[in-house]
Amino acid sequence: MIKYTQNTLDKLEAIPEQCGYILRYERGNFQSGYCILDNKKVVVLNKFLQTEGRINALIEIIPQLNIDTEMLDDNAKKLFTEISEKADAGEDEA
Numbered sequence: 001m002i003k004y005t006q007n008t009l010d011k012l013e014a015i016p017e018q019c020g021y022i023l024r025y026e027r028g029n030f031q032s033g034y035c036i037l038d039n040k041k042v043v044v045l046n047k048f049l050q051t052e053g054r055i056n057a058l059i060e061i062i063p064q065l066n067i068d069t070e071m072l073d074d075n076a077k078k079l080f081t082e083i084s085e086k087a088d089a090g091e092d093e094a
Contacts, residue, residue, distance in 0.1 A: 002059065004052040012058040015080050016043055019071050036061065063087035 002008060013023055022040070025047035036043055043065070045057055063084050069077050 002055065004055055006051060009051055009055050009058070011075065011079055012055060012062065012083075015058075015062055015067065015072065015076050015083075016065055018073065018076055019065070019067050021065065036064065059083055059086075 017023055020041055022042045024042060024044050026044050027047055028044070043061060045054055049057060062080065067080060069080060072080060
């Protein structure tokens with residue numbers, strides 16, 4: 001169960017950042033609150049999202065990124081595994 005707190009958001013933001021992604025909050029018409037610039041390893045989130053929306057966007061986007069778990073610290077690795085398993089379970093249901 002993910003808690004919608006600033007602490008959770010900070011932990012989620014650490015996952016792509018530890019793998020060399022730049023995480024930016026910008027204005028724009030983002031369909032689901034984010035976009036990925038693959039060639040530059042940049043993740044752009046809609047800056048108008050509240051904490052809950054930012055967390056949900058990161059939970060949705062992190063499994064799509066090329067994350068090297070060897071680069072993650074133990075806390076980030078545990079959270080990444082939890083998110084990935086939920087994403088895999090969601091795909092199985094679809």
